Amino acid sequence: MKRIYLYLFIFTGILFTACDKEDTTIYGGNTHLTFSTDISTDSLEISFYFYPGEETLEIPVPLSLQGMPFMEDTPVKLIVDTVSTAKETNYALPKNPVFHANVVADTLWMELKKTDELESKSYTLVLTLEATRDYQLGPKALRYNKTIFSAIPTRPEWWNNTITNVYLGKYSRKKFELFMQETGVGDITGLSASEIRALALKFKRYLKAQNPPIYDEDNEEDMTVTVIGE
Numbered sequence: 001m002k003r004i005y006l007y008l009f010i011f012t013g014i015l016f017t018a019c020d021k022e023d024t025t026i027y028g029g030n031t032h033l034t035f036s037t038d039i040s041t042d043s044l045e046i047s048f049y050f051y052p053g054e055e056t057l058e059i060p061v062p063l064s065l066q067g068m069p070f071m072e073d074t075p076v077k078l079i080v081d082t083v084s085t086a087k088e089t090n091y092a093l094p095k096n097p098v099f100h101a102n103v104v105a106d107t108l109w110m111e112l113k114k115t116d117e118l119e120s121k122s123y124t125l126v127l128t129l130e131a132t133r134d135y136q137l138g139p140k141a142l143r144y145n146k147t148i149f150s151a152i153p154t155r156p157e158w159w160n161n162t163i164t165n166v167y168l169g170k171y172s173r174k175k176f177e178l179f180m181q182e183t184g185v186g187d188i189t190g191l192s193a194s195e196i197r198a199l200a201l202k203f204k205r206y207l208k209a210q211n212p213p214i215y216d217e218d219n220e221e222d223m224t225v226t227v228i229g230e
Contacts, residue, residue: 001054001056001057002054002057002058003058003109004046004057031066031068031069031070031135032067032136032137033063033064033065033076033099033135033138034063034066034137034138034143035061035062035064035127035142035145036063036105037062038142039126039141039142039144039146040141043146043148044059044148045148045149046112046147046148046149047149047151047153047154048112048114048118048150049151049152049153050186050187051186052181052184052186053184054114055113055114056112056113056114057111057112057114058111059111059147060107060108061094061108061127061145062107062108063076063105064104064142065099065103065105065135066104066138069104070099070100070101070102072101073098073099073100074134075096075097075098076097076099076108077129077131077132078108078129078130079127079128079130080126080127080128081128083124084123084124084126085124086149087115087123089115090112090113090118090123090125090149091110092111093110099135118149120152121150121152122152123150124146124147125147125148125149126145126146126147127144129143129144153173153177155171155173155176158187158188158189159171165226166227167197167226168200169225169226170219172216172219172223173218174216174217174223175216175218175219175223178206178214179199182203182206183199183202185199197227200225201227203225204225204229204230205230207224207225
């Protein structure tokens with residue numbers, strides 16, 4: 001199982017319809033629990049395509065506390081909002097989730113599960129917080145957590161001009177799939193320059209060993225990379 005860290009996959013989103021629900025919770029008192037991301041600007045978008053061989057992914061659900069910290073580990077009431085399109089076969093919520101004592105930020109972990117339909121469609125999973133006797137809720141935009149997931153092949157966000165010019169050359173789906181096949185890595189976000197270079201050199205050695213060279217139909221040339229060395 002692959003654990004995904006939130007800072008790798010934050011994407012700008014749009015205001016989700018769940019946020020239009022009537023505000024029934026009073027914003028007052030000592031302790032307020034929210035998600036750490038604002039659904040009006042942030043959502044988590046992820047594809048199993050970037051994680052070859054993985055059938056499940058662990059996804060973070062970061063929480064924030066405003067006001068007095070809890071004196072002991074406190075249960076969190078987390079539910080799936082009815083606007084979600086995800087099927088129950090595609091996810092598992094954290095069991096017995098708690099916000100730990102004496103901290104103002106914590107992370108729950110849910111599980112996404114790969115199924116065949118994700119190859120051609122994406123699902124949306126929206127989680128909501130509910131108030132309990134231990135805490136109230138903060139602003140509406142922070143009461144919802146949205147994840148969009150699929151297994152659809154797409155160009156990764158990290159394959160930018162720097163990756164093109166310094167490491168891997170021009171993008172194509174065929175090149176990316178071979179890169180993942182040979183390195184076992186589909187996401188290099190957060191890696192250091194030396195780590196990225198090591199992966200690019202490994203891929204370069206693979207390409208140099210092919211006879212005849214691998215032809216890249218999308219770029220209409222033999223497949224190459226731009227990393228210097230070896």
